[in-house]
Amino acid sequence: MAVSAATCSLEKHPERRKILIFVRYTDRPFISVSIYMDESVIDKLKILAESAKYDVSCSSSGTTRSNQKGGIGNAAGWGICHSFAEDGRCISLLKIMLTNHCIYDCAYCINRRSNDLKRATFSVTELVNLTIEFYRRNYIEGLFLSSGVVRNPDYTMERLVRVAKDLRLVHRFNGYIHLKSIPGASRELVNEAGLYADRLSVNIEIPNEKSLQLLAPEKDFQSVFKPMSYIQQGVLESAEERKKYRYAPRFAPAGQSTQMIVGATAETDKDILQLSSALYQRPSMKRVYYSGYIPVNTYDNRLPVLKQAPLVRENRLYQADWLLRFYQFKVDEIVNDAYPDLDLEVDPKLSWALRNPQAFPVDINRADYEMLLRVPGIGVKSAKLILVSRRYGRLGASQLKKMGIVMKKAQYFITCNELPVRTINELSPLSVRSLLSRKPGRKADDRQQVIQFEE
Amino acid sequence: MVVYVYDKTFDGLLTAVFDAFARKSFPDLLLAEGEALPLFCDEVVTICTDDAKVERVWKGLQKKLSATALHCLTVCWLSELPDIDLLLFRYIKKAFNSQSSIELNFGDPDVLEVSKVWRKVSHEKHRMIEFIRFQKAEDGTFFGAMEPLYNVLPLVVGHFKDRFADQKWLIYDLKRAYGCYYDLQEVREVRFDSKEEHLLSGILNDKLMAEDEKLFQNLWKAYFKAIAIKERINPKLHKQHMPVRFWKYLTEKQG
Numbered sequence: 001m002a003v004s005a006a007t008c009s010l011e012k013h014p015e016r017r018k019i020l021i022f023v024r025y026t027d028r029p030f031i032s033v034s035i036y037m038d039e040s041v042i043d044k045l046k047i048l049a050e051s052a053k054y055d056v057s058c059s060s061s062g063t064t065r066s067n068q069k070g071g072i073g074n075a076a077g078w079g080i081c082h083s084f085a086e087d088g089r090c091i092s093l094l095k096i097m098l099t100n101h102c103i104y105d106c107a108y109c110i111n112r113r114s115n116d117l118k119r120a121t122f123s124v125t126e127l128v129n130l131t132i133e134f135y136r137r138n139y140i141e142g143l144f145l146s147s148g149v150v151r152n153p154d155y156t157m158e159r160l161v162r163v164a165k166d167l168r169l170v171h172r173f174n175g176y177i178h179l180k181s182i183p184g185a186s187r188e189l190v191n192e193a194g195l196y197a198d199r200l201s202v203n204i205e206i207p208n209e210k211s212l213q214l215l216a217p218e219k220d221f222q223s224v225f226k227p228m229s230y231i232q233q234g235v236l237e238s239a240e241e242r243k244k245y246r247y248a249p250r251f252a253p254a255g256q257s258t259q260m261i262v263g264a265t266a267e268t269d270k271d272i273l274q275l276s277s278a279l280y281q282r283p284s285m286k287r288v289y290y291s292g293y294i295p296v297n298t299y300d301n302r303l304p305v306l307k308q309a310p311l312v313r314e315n316r317l318y319q320a321d322w323l324l325r326f327y328q329f330k331v332d333e334i335v336n337d338a339y340p341d342l343d344l345e346v347d348p349k350l351s352w353a354l355r356n357p358q359a360f361p362v363d364i365n366r367a368d369y370e371m372l373l374r375v376p377g378i379g380v381k382s383a384k385l386i387l388v389s390r391r392y393g394r395l396g397a398s399q400l401k402k403m404g405i406v407m408k409k410a411q412y413f414i415t416c417n418e419l420p421v422r423t424i425n426e427l428s429p430l431s432v433r434s435l436l437s438r439k440p441g442r443k444a445d446d447r448q449q450v451i452q453f454e455e
Numbered sequence: 456m457v458v459y460v461y462d463k464t465f466d467g468l469l470t471a472v473f474d475a476f477a478r479k480s481f482p483d484l485l486l487a488e489g490e491a492l493p494l495f496c497d498e499v500v501t502i503c504t505d506d507a508k509v510e511r512v513w514k515g516l517q518k519k520l521s522a523t524a525l526h527c528l529t530v531c532w533l534s535e536l537p538d539i540d541l542l543l544f545r546y547i548k549k550a551f552n553s554q555s556s557i558e559l560n561f562g563d564p565d566v567l568e569v570s571k572v573w574r575k576v577s578h579e580k581h582r583m584i585e586f587i588r589f590q591k592a593e594d595g596t597f598f599g600a601m602e603p604l605y606n607v608l609p610l611v612v613g614h615f616k617d618r619f620a621d622q623k624w625l626i627y628d629l630k631r632a633y634g635c636y637y638d639l640q641e642v643r644e645v646r647f648d649s650k651e652e653h654l655l656s657g658i659l660n661d662k663l664m665a666e667d668e669k670l671f672q673n674l675w676k677a678y679f680k681a682i683a684i685k686e687r688i689n690p691k692l693h694k695q696h697m698p699v700r701f702w703k704y705l706t707e708k709q710g
Binding site for chain 1: 559591690697
């Protein structure tokens with residue numbers, strides 16, 4: 001198929017510059033195929049990268065796979081970032097859309113049908129070659145492919161799967177592939193995608209079904225959660241199979257992820273975090289991403305007017321997400337009916353500590369791991385360091401400082417070998433809060449204020 | 456003050472450990488051959504690196520420390536920091552003198568310091584894996600150059616050998632003037648007598664580049680520009696993740 005596509009374009013555009021690429025077929029090794037790539041690809045690449053950039057996920061972690069003979073690439077379990085864009089976000093995968101044509105008209109999306117913007121479509125061969133050539137130069141870890149919905153979800157999904165299949169079977173590519181599962185795609189296609197992709201994802205985008213219906217009338221929760229459960233079933237079945245047969249195929253070994261837009265609708269942090277917490281209960285869900293709403297369609301009056309994306313709120317949500325995943329917090333401890341929103345001034349862990357002074361001070365030399373994790377200023381690494389080192393002798397404040405514990409914060413919440421007692425209980429939570437929150441000299445970003453939604 | 460003079464190799468250091476325990480006198484200073492001695496020293500001992508002694512010390516260490524901790528010591532050696540030999544010497548001495556393994560006692564300043572140096576070197580290794588950029592030469596070899604802070608090239612070779620098994624590549628350390636070349640079979644250490652332009656600048660001359668190389672470089676630059684969200688530009692974070700010292704050799708940051 002790749003050969004015929006290439007020869008067609010050869011006949012049509014003989015003036016284009018020729019690039020020889022050796023394509024290996026699984027059964028017939030080393031057939032040389034000539035494919036054209038030229039400046040027109042640059043324009044497409046620009047358009048389709050612009051369209052894909054609002055997807056947050058770019059991680060390449062979760063799969064460890066070494067190269068196979070005659071193939072290219074491997075996957076490192078911890079993920080590798082190859083570059084960082086000027087907004088400070090990691091570039092690990094070639095994050096791109098197959099096409100930005102779309103039949104839907106979702107209010108929050110830049111690629112909505114009613115937007116007047118340049119549209120482009122990659123051919124499967126172009127995209128596959130781009131991925132391989134970028135990979136060979138160590139620019140990327142692999143491909144993150146998404147797409148606007150053209151014709152119908154299945155048609156679009158089938159083309160996404162074809163790219164992944166070509167990469168894996170024709171080019172024997174062992175790098176990372178993240179495929180977006182198109183909402184509403186059929187079970188068969190999701191199952192096929194899972195065989196070639198490392199990670200699959202379906203974006204929830206709006207954490208509440210009513211708001212979703214308002215902003216994206218053509219979508220519903222059903223179309224999002226159905227593919228999610230297909231993926232989950234695929235992952236579980238494959239895990240079961242692999243217990244019986246060692247070489248049974250892996251299904252999306254890096255699990256699935258999803259994304260929610262923050263600040264486009266009236267949901268509180270409690271709504272958002274409760275949904276993510278429920279999602280993390282599912283066995284295959286690895287990451288929930290939060291994306292501060294960037295006003296891309298300012299003319300649409302269903303959306304709020306923001307001076308700037310709610311970056312601080314987004315950051316606090318990520319911190320809360322970390323507490324859920326790595327710090328053994330329950331979602332009710334972070335947000336509940338009394339505190340439906342996260343504190344923008346202090347981080348969620350400190351905020352919990354200030355609300356629960358009765359849990360402190362924690363004795364560094366005696367407390368168990370769960371309690372060490374709850375001390376502001378002690379992270380997962382430091383908690384583990386403390387745990388192993390205190391077997392050799394009691395730890396003092398100077399040692400803790402050298403180990404990398406943030407004593408500026410932790411001093412109010414711990415006792416250790418010789419630390420003077422001036423903890424949160426002597427000082428009162430309110431004064432600890434003022435000691436640790438933003439310095440008055442530094443100007444607060446007034447663009448980050450909370451936006452009030454009318455009910 | 457006791458001064459040991461040795462050949463500044465890891466084997467030399469292990470021999471020094473052997474001799475120190477044999478002589479029951481431990482050095483306050485480790486110097487390279489030919490380095491100026493301090494004004495006052497009670498004793499100057501010259502160490503002759505001896506494979507048999509190295510072997511015995513290493514075997515002894517294997518009984519005292521885990522394989523991970525031993526690997527950690529070699530990684531720290533690659534940091535090439537000025538006082539790293541004395542630090543490792545103290546660490547090894549403590550390991551031998553202790554009944555049980557000392558490797559997890561982070562309350563001890565030397566153990567903590569070794570783990571910190573290890574972290575720094577590993578970080579630099581990871582940076583090299585992330586930020587090396589290959590340019591395809593006319594003969595099909597992929598050339599990439601960098602100036603890592605520490606001598607991490609030996610640590611990254613395995614990764615690239617597995618990943619790019621079907622392409623010839625040369626990774627060159629400009630600071631230490633040596634490279635590793637993979638010829639589809641195995642990796643060899645290479646040094647060049649006459650330095651061509653790209654071995655000094657790290658960037659391939661247009662004449663040496665493969666025909667399609669410029670195109671893919673331009674594609675990558677265009678992608679890099681397009682993927683940034685204008686509303687979220689954050690130069691501080693950008694520089695924190697991708698320090699300016701790497702920019703010279705990063706395709707997307709050139710021109």
